[in-house]
Amino acid sequence: MRIIQTKITLLIVITAFVSAxxxxxxxVQTRVAHRIVSETQAVSESNALRLTFEVNARLHDKLLKNLxxxxxxxxxVLLANNDPEQFRQLFETYPISFIVVTDxxxxxxxxFPEASAGILRALPTDPDAFRKFRSDGVITRYxxxxxxxxxxIAVIDIxxxxxxxxxxxxxxxxAGFPVSADELSxxxxxxxxxxxxxxxLPLDKTITEGKVITQLPLFGWRxxxxxxxxxxxxxxxxxxLNDYRKYFIWFLIICSSVxxxxxxxxxxxxxxxxxxxxxxAIKFNDPGYxxxxxxxxxxxxxxxxxxxxxxxxxxxxxxxxxxxxxxNLNAFHAxxxxxxxxxVYATDHKGIITYWxxxxxxxxxxxxxxxxxxxxxxxxxxxxxDPSDEARQQQLxxxxxxxxxxxSQELPNGTWIRVDAGITRLLDCNGKLLGQLYVTRKTExxxxx
Numbered sequence: 001m002r003i004i005q006t007k008i009t010l011l012i013v014i015t016a017f018v019s020a021x022x023x024x025x026x027x028v029q030t031r032v033a034h035r036i037v038s039e040t041q042a043v044s045e046s047n048a049l050r051l052t053f054e055v056n057a058r059l060h061d062k063l064l065k066n067l068x069x070x071x072x073x074x075x076x077v078l079l080a081n082n083d084p085e086q087f088r089q090l091f092e093t094y095p096i097s098f099i100v101v102t103d104x105x106x107x108x109x110x111x112f113p114e115a116s117a118g119i120l121r122a123l124p125t126d127p128d129a130f131r132k133f134r135s136d137g138v139i140t141r142y143x144x145x146x147x148x149x150x151x152x153i154a155v156i157d158i159x160x161x162x163x164x165x166x167x168x169x170x171x172x173x174x175a176g177f178p179v180s181a182d183e184l185s186x187x188x189x190x191x192x193x194x195x196x197x198x199x200x201l202p203l204d205k206t207i208t209e210g211k212v213i214t215q216l217p218l219f220g221w222r223x224x225x226x227x228x229x230x231x232x233x234x235x236x237x238x239x240x241l242n243d244y245r246k247y248f249i250w251f252l253i254i255c256s257s258v259x260x261x262x263x264x265x266x267x268x269x270x271x272x273x274x275x276x277x278x279x280x281a282i283k284f285n286d287p288g289y290x291x292x293x294x295x296x297x298x299x300x301x302x303x304x305x306x307x308x309x310x311x312x313x314x315x316x317x318x319x320x321x322x323x324x325x326x327x328n329l330n331a332f333h334a335x336x337x338x339x340x341x342x343x344v345y346a347t348d349h350k351g352i353i354t355y356w357x358x359x360x361x362x363x364x365x366x367x368x369x370x371x372x373x374x375x376x377x378x379x380x381x382x383x384x385x386d387p388s389d390e391a392r393q394q395q396l397x398x399x400x401x402x403x404x405x406x407x408s409q410e411l412p413n414g415t416w417i418r419v420d421a422g423i424t425r426l427l428d429c430n431g432k433l434l435g436q437l438y439v440t441r442k443t444e445x446x447x448x449x
Contacts, residue, residue: 056184
């Protein structure tokens with residue numbers, strides 16, 4: 001009894017261990033899938049945040065092109081009449097922090113408002129290096145800190161004389177646009193921060209609980225990062241994924257716990273409890289139980305057998321199902337053979353008939369009950385119409401296990417018939433002879449001899 005109890009306890013432990021492994025595997029796979037989806041979503045939303053920042057820059061570029069077409073900003077006009085008051089309305093209308101016009105050597109010609117140390121430090125000082133830095137497009141952008149304000153500086157060439165383009169002595173227009181973290185926060189419906197120290201944010205750090213974080217480096221005119229833009233935006237998709245993952249993990253844990261609890265209670269109720277009763281009966285010398293053991297009570301023996309075979313019930317059930325499937329398949333094959341018009345019968349290795357289909361009953365006028373168990377050559381005598389063909393087919397049968405041809409057969413009532421016959425040797429998986437299979441078709445009647 002103690003052995004059975006140990007086996008049942010071991011079964012419960014193994015079930016709990018396997019369930020824990022399955023739950024852990026599912027959780028790990030779910031976590032991997034969740035991470036892949038989250039990273040994909042993070043990249044998508046990060047690109048959207050970067051696009052918002054780029055759209056703002058493009059709007060400023062459009063404004064800069066309009067300014068470049070203003071005759072009052074041409075270097076020749078500014079050298080003749082540098083009146084800062086004429087651009088006061090421009091600063092009040094557009095988000096411009098400063099405008100600087102220089103010659104091709106980056107020497108300032110005019111500054112609006114008046115030049116300050118912060119503005120002058122934001123301008124490039126090396127014409128050759130700045131010429132290499134400038135892009136092939138019309139407008140070049142870079143970022144610099146002016147005092148404590150990060151400024152996007154857009155650069156465009158302007159004609160030296162109003163309305164005259166293509167002159168080698170062009171001027172350069174610098175326009176500063178302050179980068180506002182509050183404005184970006186409003187546009188992205190999230191949180192934007194500007195930091196002086198550039199950061200390199202790994203992809204796995206761009207995802208927090210329901211949020212997407214994007215770090216965008218901002219470069220100066222020497223192509224060196226001067227600041228970092230930190231964008232943080234809530235994501236409903238990531239929040240939903242996190243909630244779904246939590247609920248799914250809890251669902252798996254609850255289902256596994258319920259399953260283990262059910263197995264434990266079931267085994268205790270139907271196996272552990274009877275075993276405990278047997279143990280108590282033996283321990284306290286229960287007269288009724290001892291009497292049942294002494295006289296080999298059949299009910300008690302059946303109960304003992306049931307308990308001892310707890311772990312073989314599944315094997316017994318599998319054997320029953322396998323045998324039932326085999327029987328059903330054999331019945332199906334027999335039903336097919338019974339429907340064909342050719343006579344089909346089989347013999348064992350001794351020539352005794354083991355199968356006789358319905359067409360054989362019709363052709364040979366012998367019922368299945370009368371044919372089964374008879375020797376085939378005694379029940380139906382056969383001879384080949386062509387002796388040479390018989391020898392050739394017999395040689396083929398010895399080598400390939402199959403022969404066919406026209407033969408005459410004598411029925412039990414003395415009547416002769418002519419049939420086309422095919423005979424096949426039946427072997428098992430080891431090549432051992434099982435018997436022969438005959439398939440005959442009646443061709444024409446032959447007069448009785």
